[in-house]
Amino acid sequence: MWRLYQFPLCPFSRKVRLLMGEKQIAYDMVREDPWAASDAFWNLNPAGRTPVLVEEVRGITLADSRAICEYLEETCEKTPMINGPAVMRAEIRRLVALFDENFYADVTAPLLSERMKKRLVLRQPPDSRALREAMKMAHGHLDYMDWLIDNRPWLAGSTMSLADLAAAAQISVADYLGGIDWNGHEQTRGWYAVFKSRPSFRPLLTERMDVIKPPAHYALVDM
Amino acid sequence: MWRLYQFPLCPFSRKVRLLMGEKQIAYDMVREDPWAASDAFWNLNPAGRTPVLVEEVRGITLADSRAICEYLEETCEKTPMINGPAVMRAEIRRLVALFDENFYADVTAPLLSERMKKRLVLRQPPDSRALREAMKMAHGHLDYMDWLIDNRPWLAGSTMSLADLAAAAQISVADYLGGIDWNGHEQTRGWYAVFKSRPSFRPLLTERMDVIKPPAHYALVDM
Structure with missing residues (x-):
């Protein structure tokens, strides 16, 4: 096990x-x-x-x-998530890196610092300027995702891949911490709503992190 | 091409x-x-x-x-660098991430900021405290590499792998910027000396970056 x-x-x-x-x-x-x-x-x-x-x-x-x-x-061959010819696999891995590194550094990491670490560990109020900057950066990343989803069924191409899982993982944490403003991002909102209804996602959405509460829409599949 | x-x-x-x-x-x-x-x-x-x-x-x-x-x-099947059974490939990728992310954030990125960006772009003197901290962090990473090389011929195991290339890439930039103190790191120094003599490495060692000069030992194969 x-x-x-x-x-x-x-x-x-x-x-x-x-x-x-x-x-x-x-x-x-x-x-x-x-x-x-x-x-x-x-x-x-x-x-x-x-x-x-x-x-x-x-x-x-x-x-x-x-x-x-x-x-x-x-x-584990079941449900391949880095699939297809080498160029497609490279595109999946490029997007995984974009979410793991850029989205995380721009959005998720500052939100975790301001809304979680300062509350639970440092006992300080969050810096509202840093929160605004993270939310602004989130808009830029969601704009790029909207553009991808306008051109492809899933982020990397015609099938769900590790790129979608990496993006959903970052967005779910940012959304938990109130850092995602969904206005104007209908494409990504639709993609994420489909994602939230998957059995793999339900256990994450029902978890709660100590005293930190997510916004009301966080666990709702229809947003 | x-x-x-x-x-x-x-x-x-x-x-x-x-x-x-x-x-x-x-x-x-x-x-x-x-x-x-x-x-x-x-x-x-x-x-x-x-x-x-x-x-x-x-x-x-x-x-x-x-x-x-x-x-x-x-x-390209020639000279495989992510090779072996799945557990070995995972160990290679773990070490690549350690150098790409941790060594870079702790050592290479601050050296590039203090010794290159401040000189070429910002026209500011380097912050000597930040340089000392980066060199201290480099010692910690080299200690871990010494330990790996005490236990294995190459960083990830019995053959050269992408882990060695990722480590040599970070170290070569840090060494160019004067951030590596080789004292007390005989194992890693020996590993790196072997590396520097490889044909793949020579083009990197002979390049010079604008007005920034590397230390005298930088391109010497016998250090």
Whole structure:
């Protein structure tokens, strides 16, 4: 049985959970708070980050969300998510990187810092200028997603792929933290509504993170 | 013919160049300065980052250094660099991420900011506290590499892999900018000396970046 070391609002843990859900791979979870990682956790992953996926019987420890996703894709044929010819696979991976790196740095990371870390760890009020900037950056990313969805059924092409899971993982955390203004993004809103109704997504949407409450629309499939 | 949009001190461009060198894939280069990316470049890569790899005749545009490396690995069998069973491939990708993300954020990015961007773009002196902190973080990363090389011939296992190329790419930029103190890191120094003598590495070591001069040992194979 796989054991996933994760954190409820870690978008990279969410990406792995969505992939394991789509592939119907069973796992249990251990919560690892990013502001209080244990020595044992640092030993599992010298980068000190969630997610880490462990299978004790076979002695397997996997770290880094993209390495984990590639491993699951290579070892579980069910519901392929990095699929197609090499150029298509490169497009899927380009978009995964765009959401993992750019969307995260521009939107998810500042929201987590202002709305979660400052509340739970630093006991400070959020910086409203930083929140406005993150929400402005989110509009830019959603504009690009709208454009992609105008041209393709799914973000990377004709079928759902890891690019969609990576985007949904980031957006779900940003939306939980009140950082997504859906006005003017009908294409992405429609894509995300379809996503929210998938069985792989339901467990994420029903979780709540300590005292931090999501906005009313967060878990509603019809927004 | 492949065309690589790159920047001489971009460690991600260097990783792709090392891989293309090892695989003996021909390409020409276009320099793209990160502080002056053209609209045409933003159209090639909405993330606005080097490297981008283009093949005009076949209409292929690849962006994101890890997506490019995976593509080259899938389409060119010569000198495999993400090789072995799935667990080994996951270990290679974990280490690539460690160097691309952690080493870059802790060491390479602050050195590029203090020693290159401030000199060429902002016309400011470097912040000596930020430089000391980056060099301290470099020691921590080199300690981990020393430990890996004590236990394995190459960083990820028994053969050279993309993990070695990713590490050498980051270290070569940090070393160019005077950020690596090799004292006390004999294992990594020996590994890097072997690397510097490879044909794939020579073109990188002989390049010079405008007015910024590397330290005397930078291009010496015997350090």
